Amino acid sequence: MGEIMSTEKKNIVILSIETSCDETSAAIVKNGTELISHVVHSQIVSHKRFGGVVPEIASRHHVEMITYVIEKAIQDASYDWSEIDAVAVTQGPGLVGALLVGLHAAKALAFAHQKPLIPVHHIAGHIYANALVEPLVYPLIALVVSGGHTELIYMKAPGYFEVIGETRDDAVGEAYDKVARKLNMPYPGGPHIDHLAKQGKATYSLPRAWLEEGSLDFSFSGLKSAVINLMHNLEQKNEPISPENMAASFQESVLDVLIQKTEQALERYSVNHLIVAGGVAANLGLRAELEKLKKRKGIQISIPPLALCTDNAAMIGAAGYVAYQNGVRAGMDCNAEPGLNLDDFSS
Numbered sequence: 364m365g366e367i368m369s370t371e372k373k374n375i376v377i378l379s380i381e382t383s384c385d386e387t388s389a390a391i392v393k394n395g396t397e398l399i400s401h402v403v404h405s406q407i408v409s410h411k412r413f414g415g416v417v418p419e420i421a422s423r424h425h426v427e428m429i430t431y432v433i434e435k436a437i438q439d440a441s442y443d444w445s446e447i448d449a450v451a452v453t454q455g456p457g458l459v460g461a462l463l464v465g466l467h468a469a470k471a472l473a474f475a476h477q478k479p480l481i482p483v484h485h486i487a488g489h490i491y492a493n494a495l496v497e498p499l500v501y502p503l504i505a506l507v508v509s510g511g512h513t514e515l516i517y518m519k520a521p522g523y524f525e526v527i528g529e530t531r532d533d534a535v536g537e538a539y540d541k542v543a544r545k546l547n548m549p550y551p552g553g554p555h556i557d558h559l560a561k562q563g564k565a566t567y568s569l570p571r572a573w574l575e576e577g578s579l580d581f582s583f584s585g586l587k588s589a590v591i592n593l594m595h596n597l598e599q600k601n602e603p604i605s606p607e608n609m610a611a612s613f614q615e616s617v618l619d620v621l622i623q624k625t626e627q628a629l630e631r632y633s634v635n636h637l638i639v640a641g642g643v644a645a646n647l648g649l650r651a652e653l654e655k656l657k658k659r660k661g662i663q664i665s666i667p668p669l670a671l672c673t674d675n676a677a678m679i680g681a682a683g684y685v686a687y688q689n690g691v692r693a694g695m696d697c698n699a700e701p702g703l704n705l706d707d708f709s710s
């Protein structure tokens with residue numbers, strides 16, 4: 364009697380780890396699409412009083428939390444190591460001291476349990492957060508908007524990344540946080556501006572940085588400085604400032620540029636699926652404009668739920684699965700890369 368061949372595809376289970384900034388997180392992800400367990404420890408309270416993430420404090424917190432977070436993710440999944448196929452970890456970009464904590468933990472576990480180590484680009488993670496929600500349809504355009512990144516990425520196939528537009532100075536979330544600070548709001552200021560903008564009207568005249576004809580790059584530092592200068596001038600003249608209207612004016616400037624450049628990218632690359640990722644994807648104004656874009660262009664738009672927009676390990680597991688399938692592996696000499704380039708990461 365011949366051997367019975369199973370036609371069932373083997374499930375690939377990945378333990379993933381993310382420590383690039385101020386979240387210590389671990390997850391168990393099956394086949395890049397199914398989240399089995401997820402633990403996220405945010406350090407936001409520790410950084411709040413400094414008005415931003417303090418790298419040294421972030422590293423220390425990661426060291427304190429990493430073992431607990433990983434053990435809890437494995438326990439919550441009720442998996443043992445024989446059921447885990449690989450360990451995926453954020454290699455970069457991010458804060459070097461923070462990245463090193465996750466990377467060393469991943470290396471130690473991969474070595475001890477003889478599992479492949481999969482290095483993951485943090486932005487690939489943000490993009491693949493969407494794969495945990497619905498299937499991605501290639502080719503696609505990804506709009507990544509976070510505290511550290513503003514990028515338009517063309518993806519013709521899984522694991523293929525071509526950066527077609529990026530910020531030349533401040534990331535969009537960074538601009539939100541700096542404007543919020545000027546308006547005396549706590550860190551991170553993005554959600555506060557978003558909330559305030561809803562109550563105001565775009566009455567202040569602020570610039571839009573379109574850059575050269577046809578460029579898909581962004582620039583937000585001029586807009587941020589324009590808000591700060593305008594407020595300074597109004598203060599000097601003892602004129603009242605409406606925080607709601609200032610927030611609405613700033614948000615309108617940001618969204619005009621983001622939406623218009625995204626629309627240009629969709630047309631230039633003839634794609635029908637737009638995926639949006641990163642902390643700023645939580646922005647309600649942006650979500651409303653994307654809804655209009657979807658109707659206007661008749662395309663599919665995916666935005667992850669709020670918990671998967673901000674930094675987390677689930678997204679690293681989803682991106683790690685694609686890299687695993689594409690044969691990406693790292694050795695024990697793998698190092699943290701604070702400035703890791705996404706184009707070079709295509710697999």
Ligand code: KG4
Nearest residue numbers: 509510511536551553554642643646673674
């Ligand atoms: O992706 P993320 O959690 O961390 C990075 O990798 O940067 O993004 C955090 C950023 C912060 O700048 C925060 O102010 C911004 O996302 N953010 C928002 C909103 N929620 C978070 N910005 C605008 N509107 C929001 N609702």
Ligand code: ZN
Nearest residue numbers: 489509673674
């Ligand atoms: Zn991030």
